[in-house]
Amino acid sequence: MIRELSFIDVLYLIAAARWTLALTAIAFLGGGIVGLAIALLRVSSLLPLRWLGAIYVHAVQGTPLLAWLFVFFFGLSIFGFTVSPWLAAAAAYSIYAGAFLGEIWRGCLQAIPRTQWEAGASLGLGFTQQLRYVIVPQALRLAIPPTVGFLVQLIKNTSLAAVIGFIELTREGQLTTATTFRPFTVYLIVAAIYFALCFPLTQWSRRLERRLHVAR
């Protein structure tokens, strides 16, 4: 069933990229929620909460994303739960991205000098008010470049979801190669599409970084 690589294949590849984007969006959303919680745990004034956050981060950063995908997709089905690929991917990517975003954001929160917390506290602001009005607005500016940087990693890491049946960009490339036997060209196109997704983001991030530098 070998056939020529044609323009229609390129369109298929581009179409498959929408799953890459969808996965990225889910991962970023879920990871953002988890990451926010983790970052807050990590700066909490209560030691047990800080530990909880630290244990989570170390556990997730020390295990491969692939393993989480397997756990949710294949692992749970052993116990009789049927998990859709979407649900498995959403869970695994949220856990994974949450740990990394949590660490990034913790760093940004902690980069704000302790004296800013003190100034807020001395004016009678409570912990959450200090966070909301004093710390987070300043940390947000610091957080944008590394967060975008992680987003780029995330786009590329969605290719792992192919193992649980997602036909996203990389997997589509594999399938196209199987029918056309033109791996070099096909994967070059795949790479070009990834580049087209990631490059504007890195550029945007760099611009933001420069602008925030000036504003300081």
Add this chain to the structure above:
Amino acid sequence: MSLVELKNVVKRYGENTVLNGVSLTVEKGEIIAIIGRSGSGKSTMLRCVNGLEPIQGGTVAFNGTVVNDPATDLRKLRQHVGIVFQSFNLFPHLSVEKNITLAPKVVKGVPPAEARALAEAVLRKVGLVEKIEAYPDQLSGGQQQRVAIARSLAMQPQLMLFDEITSALDPELVGEVLKVLEEVAREGMTMMLVTHEIGFARKVANRVVFMHEGKIWEEGPAAKTLGSPRTPELETFLSAVLH
């Protein structure tokens, strides 16, 4: 009842004892200057008064409320005790107006229009109304510190703590900040100020407290204490700072 009452306060950082049984009372309307070498515990003592530093022994009371009691609502207490820091600690992402109005709005629920008027009023006191829209990094050190004083005044505290507020300033900017401080003093504010400005302490303070090795080594009326020190430590200190 005294406004501030410290009784046998002990503060340790690990093995290091910073305050070693400090007792001091401050009456309403008094202006207390706290002097001493760096490391003598004067800033730490000041920070115990509004509960920024937890203590390991003794009691700190403000207006009858025990500050170091875990049940005390520090947020409530701090509405009545203002503090101005050596490094200003303005909020860099907020304009001068927002720096001043944040706490009144968020903590006390002052409506926006009223808060703006409040900001103008306190800025007038420190002579910076025209900077109301500016951001902290557009101001000189002296101006930033005056805004910090205004921010603290806006909460209408009963007591103000000043922690070496001129130490981070260029010499030519010290004067404008001290002038504002004098103005606040004239209005009858109760003040505790840690300072290296001995001349200013003599002029403005009712009482001088000299701290040494975590203790109150000597205290008394400003002119008398600074004029004729009783302990060799204060004498040495004064001759060192006055050259």
